[in-house]
Amino acid sequence: MANREPFSLYEFFAGGGLAGLGLHGFRTTFANDLDGAKAASWRANHAEPDILKLADVWDLTPDDLPGHADLAWASSPCQDVSLAGARGGLDARRSGAFWGFWRLMTGLAGQGRTPGLIVIENVMGLLTSNQGRDFAAVCRALHDGGYVFGAVEADAALWLPQSRPRLFLIASRPPVAGAGEGADPFHSPRIRAAHGALPDDLKAGWVWWRLSAPPRRNTDLAALLQxxxxxxxxxxxxxxxxxxxxxxxxxxxxxxxxxxxxxxxxxxxxxxxxxxxxxxxxxxxxxxxxxxxxxxxxxxxxxxxxxxxxxxxxxxxxxxGREPARLMGLPDSYALPTSEVAALKLMGDAVAVPVVRALADQILRPLLEGAVRTAA
Ligand SMILES: C[S@@+](CC[C@H](N)C(=O)[O-])C[C@H]1O[C@@H](n2cnc3c(N)ncnc32)[C@H](O)[C@@H]1O
Known part of the structure; x- marks a missing residue:
């Protein structure tokens, strides 16, 4: 596949837009969030503010989505699958928003506009909520949509002075050869356990994506403080x-x-x-x-x-003030809401920018350029 950057990106559950900021080599052509304050922050930090549609994902239709996306990114709400939360599972109201997103992906497929790649970002609790049934259901949806897929666990602490382990489930329509073996630190024991619990037909579509650890971090919390x-x-x-x-x-x-x-x-x-x-x-x-x-x-x-x-x-x-934003890898030029609580709300469920950047550089762009590395 020829290199044709920037690749096109749909940014679902966009919040303050940190996923898009980390996706180097991608251009957001559509974004969505239902929270007015977060949408305002997204728009304040984006050169094309009108791209973001303020709406419940369930109220969108494929006609709201322009053209074709190389990548659809979904950081769907995590509260109900969080290990710290009540664990209502993916059927619960907020995490159920994932299925609003998936309905759109299915609609796009019906119009011959299936995104080449999908990334689902969530808390690690998605692996085990509902005795693993939620994770299996998401993998089943990807499999039935014609994707191969695999997950990595990446802790922002490798890049930034914040402990923030997160799950990234990466799915590709272009088939990727060689399932290999989970061996990297990013194929953590809990990822391997979740993979091991999947039914055989889903395991057959699993890919162990390769991700290299960044150089040793040389900033600590003290260095980011005011x-x-x-x-x-x-x-x-x-x-x-x-x-x-x-x-x-x-x-x-x-x-x-x-x-x-x-x-x-x-x-x-x-x-x-x-x-x-x-x-x-x-x-x-x-x-x-x-x-x-x-x-x-x-x-x-x-x-x-x-x-x-x-x-x-x-x-x-x-x-x-700025400290939570710095802990997410944002430059001080990022426009934060004036209210401290709104800023914390924005950063508290965002994704760490350098982690997304590493995924973009090492897995997502190479996939679209036909040069991905797997554990095979
Ligand atoms: C985990 S946060 C993602 C934040 C984003 N990745 C970032 O880095 O800022 C989930 C986002 O989904 C939004 N959201 C929750 N339910 C939604 C729904 N039904 N439709 C659209 N957006 C929704 C929330 O407002 C929140 O901004």
Whole structure:
């Protein structure tokens, strides 16, 4: 296949458009989201704002989609398949939006406009929700649509100082030779287990995509933070009340950081944990140079805190302003909503840009150029 970049892209569940920003060599010809605030952010960061159609995916028809797409990207809502959530599964209302997307793919096929590639991005919980039935159902849909497919687990922490493992299920209409063996770090044990649980006819259509790890990351959380004097710190009482929520293990981590005599930067989340059958609110802290996975703020408890130990002092503040965007790999030129909560909501369920970029460079463009690497 001749190189004919830019390849065309439909960006479903587009949010702030981070998938499109990572898809180097692709041009978005259609985007969709139903959230007005997110759509505004997408448009504010896109040279062709009118491409985004603000609508429920279920209300779209194939006639809304222009021309032909080389790639359809779907970051469908993950709450119901998240390991942290209620796990209603793909039949549940929000994650059911995937099937609204799939209805469109089927409609395009009926018009001879099947996208060459599809990427489905989700939380790792998609592998196991509903005892694996959701994942099998998505693979079945791809198989019946004439795609070969395979999944990789990529943690943004390889590229950025944020722990954010995500599942990328990549499907190709052009057949790809050689199923090979899952061996890369990106073919994680949980991906191999999910593959192993698929029925034989779906396993036959599976491809172990090859992805190389990036060079060793040389930035940590501290490097992405705003200067200490440009942010608002919690007052001593509030900080002490928060740090009182540390369990003995996490208190020991803080004490070790404070005793190091160096400037140490940690990230912390409040979580509700079951201890001796009683729900207890805890502050969980890490000093491994990573932020915890950004989440959308719900009820205030999922705001991430920054804890800095220096010169015998421990200070605490919220992760704020530009910081969540930087943790997703966005340049400071990305226009964020003015409301802090809206910015966090936007970043909390976005996809990390350099991870998408790696998939585009190593798998997606090579597939469209007929030069893909698999594990065969
Ligand atoms: C996981 S986020 C994807 C974010 C995007 N990949 C990014 O990087 O910013 C899911 C998005 O799907 C949108 N969404 C949820 N249900 C939808 C539906 N029924 N139709 C269209 N969009 C929907 C949400 O507003 C949200 O922006």
């Amino acid at each position: 200067p200490d004097d440009a942010v608002a710190w919690l007052d001593e009482d509030k900080a002490a009340a928060l740090l009182n929520l540390l369990s003995p293990l996490h208190r020991a981590r803080l004490d070790a950081a404070a005793a190091s005599g160096e400037r140490r930067v940690g990230a912390a989340y409040r979580r509700v944990r079951l201890e001796n059958d009683v729900k207890v609110q805890r502050l969980e802290i890490r000093f491994d140079g990573l932020a915890g996975c950004l989440r959308t703020p719900a009820g205030g408890s999922s705001r991430q805190f920054v804890v800095v130990c220096q010169n015998g002092q421990t200070r605490v503040r919220r992760l704020t």
